[in-house]
Amino acid sequence: xxxxxxxxxxxxxxxxxxxxxxxxxxxxxxxxxxxxxxxxxxxxxxxxxxxxxxxxxxxxxxxxxxxxxxxxxxxxxxxxxxxxxxxxxxxxxxxxxxxxxxxxxxxxxxxxxxxxxxxxxxxxxxxxxxxxxxxxxxxxxxxxxxxxxxxxxxxxxxxxxxxxxxxxxxxxxxxxxxxxxxxxxxxxxxxxxxxxxxxxxxxxxxxxxxxxxxxxxxxxxxxxxxx
Numbered sequence: 001x002x003x004x005x006x007x008x009x010x011x012x013x014x015x016x017x018x019x020x021x022x023x024x025x026x027x028x029x030x031x032x033x034x035x036x037x038x039x040x041x042x043x044x045x046x047x048x049x050x051x052x053x054x055x056x057x058x059x060x061x062x063x064x065x066x067x068x069x070x071x072x073x074x075x076x077x078x079x080x081x082x083x084x085x086x087x088x089x090x091x092x093x094x095x096x097x098x099x100x101x102x103x104x105x106x107x108x109x110x111x112x113x114x115x116x117x118x119x120x121x122x123x124x125x126x127x128x129x130x131x132x133x134x135x136x137x138x139x140x141x142x143x144x145x146x147x148x149x150x151x152x153x154x155x156x157x158x159x160x161x162x163x164x165x166x167x168x169x170x171x172x173x174x175x176x177x178x179x180x181x182x183x184x185x186x187x188x189x190x191x192x193x194x195x196x197x198x199x200x201x202x203x204x205x206x207x208x209x210x211x212x213x214x215x216x217x218x219x220x221x222x223x224x225x226x227x
Contacts, residue, residue: 065084
């Protein structure tokens with residue numbers, strides 16, 4: 001007959017430990033499936049703590065069983081219980097290692113998530129700064145384009161004015177050439193034209209002098225008649 005402890009016989013404790021081991025393994029597998037179902041999965045504190053508590057309980061039961069199997073009288077039974085208890089203890093250790101790895105992965109995910117959030121916050125601030133720089137550059141480029149357009153319009157206006165002025169000069173030159181051609185056609189030269197112009201001015205002054213003399217004569221006659 002298997003030995004007894006305060007929590008029951010060796011067989012009863014083994015039964016409880018085996019049952020708790022199976023349910024704990026299922027809980028851990030469920031937790032790991034949840035972990036890999038999404039890249040952003042974080043720790044489920046209640047479930048992970050419950051699994052950790054169950055593993056500690058199983059290890060405590062293994063300590064009780066390790067003490068009990070040593071008191072079994074029959075060597076064959078003692079060796080059998082030794083293997084059973086060691087198997088439970090090894091499986092409990094395996095679950096503990098898996099849970100510890102889960103905690104490490106979860107801590108790593110939390111750290112990476114925090115770093116991403118910080119980077120995103122800085123990136124948002126830097127993006128706003130970059131966008132502000134691009135806006136300023138766009139405004140500067142628009143000002144340059146506006147200035148360039150104004151210069152082009154001013155240049156076009158100046159060219160149009162110069163073109164009109166050039167046309168007028170050409171028309172004046174053509175008119176002068178045409179006048180000289182006409183004068184040359186009737187046999188007049190520049191010297192003759194100057195003489196005609198001088199004679200015309202002289203005739204005008206003669207007329208003025210005659211008119212002045214006539215006015216003086218008329219005034220003298222009036223004064224004489226009145227005397």
